[in-house]
Amino acid sequence: xxxxxxxxxxxxxxxxxxxxxxxxxxxxxxxxxxxxxxxxxxxxxxxxxxxxxxxxxxxxxxxxxxxxxxxxxxxxxxxxxxxxxxxxxxxxxxxxxxxxxxxxxxx
Amino acid sequence: xxxxxxxxxxxxxxxxxxxxxxxxxxxxxxxxxxxxxxxxxxxxxxxxxxxxxxxxxxxxxxxxxxxxxxxxxxxxxxxxxxxxxxxxxxxxxxxxxxxxxxxxxxxxxxxxxxxxxxxxxxxxxxxxxxxxxxxxxxxxxxxxxxxxxxxxxxxxxxxxxxxxxxxxxxxxxxxxxxxxxxxxxxxxxxxxxxxxxxxxxxxxxxxxxxxxxxxxxxxxxxxxxxxxxxxxxxxxxxxxxxxxxxxxxxxxxxxxxxxxxxxxxxxxxxxxxxxxxxxxxxxxxxxxxxxxxxxxxxxxxxxxxxxxxxxxxxxxxxxxxxxxxxxxxxxxxxxxxxxxxxxxxxxxxxxxxxxxxxxxxxxxxxxxxxxxxxxxxxxxxxxxxxxxxxxxxxxxxxxxxxxxxxxxxxxxxxxxxxxxxxxxxxxxxxxxxxxxxxxxxxxxxxxxxxxxxxxxxxxxxxx
Numbered sequence: 209x210x211x212x213x214x215x216x217x218x219x220x221x222x223x224x225x226x227x228x229x230x231x232x233x234x235x236x237x238x239x240x241x242x243x244x245x246x247x248x249x250x251x252x253x254x255x256x257x258x259x260x261x262x263x264x265x266x267x268x269x270x271x272x273x274x275x276x277x278x279x280x281x282x283x284x285x286x287x288x289x290x291x292x293x294x295x296x297x298x299x300x301x302x303x304x305x306x307x308x309x310x311x312x313x314x315x
Numbered sequence: 316x317x318x319x320x321x322x323x324x325x326x327x328x329x330x331x332x333x334x335x336x337x338x339x340x341x342x343x344x345x346x347x348x349x350x351x352x353x354x355x356x357x358x359x360x361x362x363x364x365x366x367x368x369x370x371x372x373x374x375x376x377x378x379x380x381x382x383x384x385x386x387x388x389x390x391x392x393x394x395x396x397x398x399x400x401x402x403x404x405x406x407x408x409x410x411x412x413x414x415x416x417x418x419x420x421x422x423x424x425x426x427x428x429x430x431x432x433x434x435x436x437x438x439x440x441x442x443x444x445x446x447x448x449x450x451x452x453x454x455x456x457x458x459x460x461x462x463x464x465x466x467x468x469x470x471x472x473x474x475x476x477x478x479x480x481x482x483x484x485x486x487x488x489x490x491x492x493x494x495x496x497x498x499x500x501x502x503x504x505x506x507x508x509x510x511x512x513x514x515x516x517x518x519x520x521x522x523x524x525x526x527x528x529x530x531x532x533x534x535x536x537x538x539x540x541x542x543x544x545x546x547x548x549x550x551x552x553x554x555x556x557x558x559x560x561x562x563x564x565x566x567x568x569x570x571x572x573x574x575x576x577x578x579x580x581x582x583x584x585x586x587x588x589x590x591x592x593x594x595x596x597x598x599x600x601x602x603x604x605x606x607x608x609x610x611x612x613x614x615x616x617x618x619x620x621x622x623x624x625x626x627x628x629x630x631x632x633x634x635x636x637x638x639x640x641x642x643x644x645x646x647x648x649x650x651x652x653x654x655x656x657x658x659x660x661x662x663x664x665x666x667x668x669x670x671x672x673x674x675x676x677x678x679x680x681x682x683x684x685x686x687x688x689x690x691x692x693x694x695x696x697x698x699x700x701x702x703x704x705x706x707x708x709x710x711x712x713x714x715x716x717x718x719x720x721x722x723x724x725x726x727x728x729x730x731x732x733x734x735x736x737x738x739x740x741x742x743x744x745x746x747x748x749x750x751x752x753x754x755x756x757x758x759x760x761x762x763x764x765x766x767x768x769x770x771x772x773x774x775x776x777x778x
Contacts, residue, residue, distance in 0.1 A: 220573070225365050226580040228625075228754040229462040236573055261687045269463065274582045276599050277572035283580040285463055287686065291367025293630050293705040293751035294674040296685050298367045306689050 211311035214252065217242050223303040228290045230269060231300035232283040233257075235307065243278040251312045257282050260306045318494045323517030328549040329509055330354035330560075332390065334532035334542070336361035336403060337376075337383035341390075342543045345534075345560035349545040350393045352560075356512045357394045359386070360505045360531055361418075362405020364625060364754070365578075371409040372476045372627030372752035376417070378408055387418065388425045391497065395431050395777075400491060402498045402508050410479050410502030412442040418499045426777035433778025437495035439486045440770045441502050443478040443624060451760070458758045461623070462580075467758045475755045478626035483588025484523075485765035487511035493773055501769070502625060504587045505531035513550050521614040524592040526550045528585050529557050529571060529609065536574040537564040558606040566607040568599040588623065589765060590616040619761045622768060626756025630672070632709035633748035634716035636702045638723050639739040646694055648728050649677065652737060656722035660715055671715050672751075676701040700738075705751040716745045 215221065219238040226232035235252065237243035246252060254271045258264065263284055270283040291298045330349040332341045336359045350357075361383070370377050387403065394401035407414030419438045426434070449472060452458065458467035479502035488511050490498050500508065506527030513523035526548045529536050534544035537559035544561040557566045575594055576582035585592040593613040602608040640646055653675050660673055667673055679695035681688035700723065704716035723738040731737060762768065 224578050226578055227462055228364050228368075228757050229464065230580055232576075232578065232580050234573070234576060236569075260689060262689070263687070270580045272576075272582060274572070274576055276597065277569060277576060277582065279573060279576060279582075281576050281582060284687075289368070289754035289757070290365070291369065292753040293633065293672050293703065295367070296676060296683055299365050302683050303687065305684075306687075 210314045212314060213308060214246070214310040214312055215308035217246060217312055221304050221307050223300055225290055225300040226283055230283050230285050231303055232270075232281065233304055233307070234279055234281050236277060236279040238278070240278060245314070246280065246312055247273055249313050251310060252280055254282070256310065257284070260310070317492060320492070320515060320517070326549050326551045327513055327516050327518065328352070328354045328547050329512070329526065329530060330357045330545055330547050331359060331509070331530035331533045332357070332545045333359050333386060334535055335363055336386045337378035337407070339543055340382045341386045342561070343389070345545040346389060346393075349547055349560040350397065352547060353397060354399065354547055356400045356402065357390050358402045358509050358512070358530070359390065360404045360503075360508060362408050362410050362502060366408060368627035368752040368754045369749050371411065371479065371625065372629055373750065374409070374411050374413055374477060376407040376409070376414060383407060383418070384421050384425070387421050391422060391425050391431075392429060394497065395434060400496060400498065400512055402487060402500070402511065404500050404503035404505065404508035406499050406501065410441065410500070411477060412440045412501065415440050415499055415501050422497055422499065423776050431777035433775050434496040435494045436774050436776040437490035437493070437498045438772050439482065439490060439498065439500040441480045441482045441500070441768060443480050443768055445472060445475065445478065448472055448478060456761065458624070458760050461757045461759060464757055467756065471755050475626045475628040478624055478756055480760070480768045481588065481623040481625060482769055483507045483622065483765065484511040484514055485589070486769040486771060488515045489766060490771055490773070491515050493771070495773060497776070506585060506592065507587050509548070518550050519552065519614070520590070521592065521612045522550050522552065522555055524585065524587060524614060525594070525609060525612040526555050528592060529555060529574065532574065532577065534559060534561065534564060535577065536571050537561075537566045538570040539564065554608055554610045556602055556606055556608045565605045568601055568607055571607045571609065572599050589620045590614055620765050621759040621761050624756050624758050624760055625754070627752045628755040630751040630753050631705040631707050632712045633751045634704045634709065634712040635746045635748050636716050636720040636744070637741045638700045638702065638720055639741065640698045640700065640737070641696070641739060642731070642733050642737065643696070644731060645726070645728065645737050646698060649680070649694070649698065651728060652723060652726040655726045656719050659722040660719050663718065664715060671704060671706040671711065673715060673719050674703040676703065703748075709747065713745050720745070
């Protein structure tokens, strides 16, 4: 089975706060063909998110395939509200890197 | 003085020059192009909770006053020249009462400085007194938690220093009805400050809130990526169109649709005071090369009018120190090193909790992602450690931080070769950070009257 890492297929992979209690992740594709390929591969699902980030299902508060933007989007509840003592990323802007190497089957 | 509402115009255009007024200065070129298009209003949001809980809790702003004045001056001069409303939401980052006063004073001063003809300045405050909230809780009002939080309790309220209500369009429409030319608001929904003039002009709430949704971050709705550039949105009874003013940008189906999901858990619903914008059936079309057209939005009015509250409370004073580790053996056993240092702190200060907090940020291993880091077992060849201690008194935070850092240096590992010190200290010094705060309130409060928590004041400025 041939695979390519998600980073080579996506136009944008980003993370950002969605309010003070959640971080949301957007994976956006350049064209419909690539978007559909990744969607159909089922390589990026709630289970993938749970495995990559080591979080329980109830912490993944949203998982959406958003066709108008050619995007797969999911949201994780934070350990504690943004900016509390011990904070590592107050904007939630650098949490997306583990998605890069996710292998996507091409056939 | 009141201003009658005329018949609904066919269309209304709003200029949005920045997604966060004052955070970095507005770019002049595309703003001037936007003004030359003679928009019907100039509107910008100036707040965000992304900056963390400290500015709200301590009532400090995080944007330089000089840039805030720069942006307000640009907008005021253009709005008064065009004789159109100017609306600024979430004054000075957090939208507290002090922030509203600060912006109002800048408006007065700029008006004097430029000898502007008289106009009506409205301020709308939305800070919520803690004893008001306590009375409501005592009366059994349910203040529901958002995003998985439990309902607000007296215990949580006791840990809170300051609360603001995130106002919807109603108080701003009220201000415009009373003749306001310039409106400075406390904390407000980004989309509501744009929706207010459109709703007042007679456009449907759905179209008005969508207009606000697409304009709230200015040029972020266009591509390629540029910040602080102006865009113009136009609303009619059935559609919204949006175009960038920077000649190098375009609003495309992809850029506008992708903005719909930016910083939101759901790309389909945008909650505001009193209801939600439903974007589930939105259709995005390319009108011309640089303009996108959106139709198909709906607005769901809540049966009970509820308003979002944001609140922050102080946790303690904060001390920070920096240490480095290069010895590969020590790096392999870093967890044991940190456990040793923690144990030495516990010996003198007890278990962490209400008395103190102690955090080790290990850059080069999991400093950015913490428990979410999948590559924790593959640390870099050298590590930077930021030791963060928080305690009610700074003197205590300082001592705890010193103890927790120096013991990285004195860690006892069975086979360590470097017996003269197990860490590199950039300096043997503890830094004072701003106090630690936390977001204690992210809840919604039911209201009998949408204007119940806001205070409107009108005055004449300029002239």
